[in-house]
Amino acid sequence: MVQSMTRVSTPPPVRSEPKIKLPWPLSIYQTAVGKKWVMGLTGAALLGFIVVHMIGNLHLYEGPLEIHEYAETLRDLGTKLLPRTWLLWIMRIGLIIAFALHIHSAYSLSRMSLAADQRYPGGRNYIAANFASRTMRWTGPIIGLYLFYHLADLTWGWFNPDFVRGDPYHNVSESLSSIPVAILYIVANTALAVHIFHGTWSMFQSLGVNSPRYNHLRRYLAAGLAGIILVGNLSFPIFVQAGVIDDNGRSVVEELQQNSAAEGEDH
């Protein structure tokens, strides 16, 4: 008896084999599930940064000198082992790579899904999908554009005529006292919280972190993190507008630096 094996004839595939097969482990990134892994891992890294960034920014409520000191401490990290600001730059480069991979995997997986999906002319009902999960492809680009503005505004000082390098308190209070900027920060950080709400939960699924005993906690964690980020990050524009964070246009750090420079001349 002859056993015959015939391959199933199918409709044409929606996704073609990659033209260049990368060596292992980079080849994992050439698959969709591998890209989801990278998206989950980079998402976790970015989420970690966002949480630490928000908590660090709470030094604003201590005063101008305290947050200046906090910023300097970040630059001093690891100075016993490495030249000053090196460890900070290593972390920054890590974040830039994570951000780039997060965007690239999202872009290429979205393209794959759009090619595979067909619309229902009669409409469809969503039962499980929530607002957050359905708007990931919108909240993502909003966060990306906002991040560019945020860096240009508070790191590079392009949009702020009174920008003083090294005085976050002054820069934040100058920048966020403008109503349109405050609204932009509120909208973008709301989008960030919505993105985190789905992303945190989704991350566990993509990375295969799933254990029936603890699964119910994943939603609480997602909601908790999104809530904490939302409250923390929205507090800054709101309290600047309310006048709690306000240095009346004078930069304490700049004065401090001028004083110490003057003292240096005296001696």
Added chain:
Amino acid sequence: MSAEINLTLKVWRQAGPSAEGRFVTYEADGISTDASFLEMLDIVNERLIEAGDEPIVFESDCREGICGTCGLMINGQAHGPQKGTATCQLHMRSFSDGDHIVIEPWRATSFPVLRDLAVDRRAMDAIIGAGGYISVNTGAAPDANLTPVPKETADTAFDAAACIGCGACVAACPNSAAQLFTAAKVQHLNLLPQGQAQRWARTEAMVETMEAFFGSCTNHGECEEACPKEIPIDFIAWTNRDYIKAKVKNRKLAG
């Protein structure tokens, strides 16, 4: 209590795979609430044939929810409004008199419409062909309990094995991903001792075949809601984990 209801159906009609499709409205009067959804379509078809029209093409076989042949998008929901049932198990008592019902075929690029409400689901067969089996010598049936399987493992594997391959998960997914189908078919074998020999080869081959035809999972969870067997998306997470393990192990074994 049995009653009769009058319905207005908006049905997708399409003469062939490359033909232009459109919605056609039919009045379905005097439908018994005891009729199943497919029996309702049978009644409509008999009337169409009597009137000299082409009947609506749809697929069905067992009509008791175990074969996976039927599958319709009813009012934008795969297998209709009732949870945990296939289209054939949906009865007209779920609808009320005067309802408008929109009936569409499953839609995905890899599910081309053959005619009206029937779609080509061979892309799913390709996923099974890639590794949805175990290789054993045939012959006399092995002794019962020759291979011990813990009760919990057997139960979980059976939850996955309940998949009837209807394609509702793909139809309901906003990304047209076949992740739930593939995960169920991978995990019901991966969980059991009999499936271990080919575990890593199977996971890699089936997931990569799936990726050639279907979209990428974004964890909406729509598939779980649409599934007539209520298969949980936990299997997707376990398959994602197995896939990365497979990528490492297959390489190690291949040297």
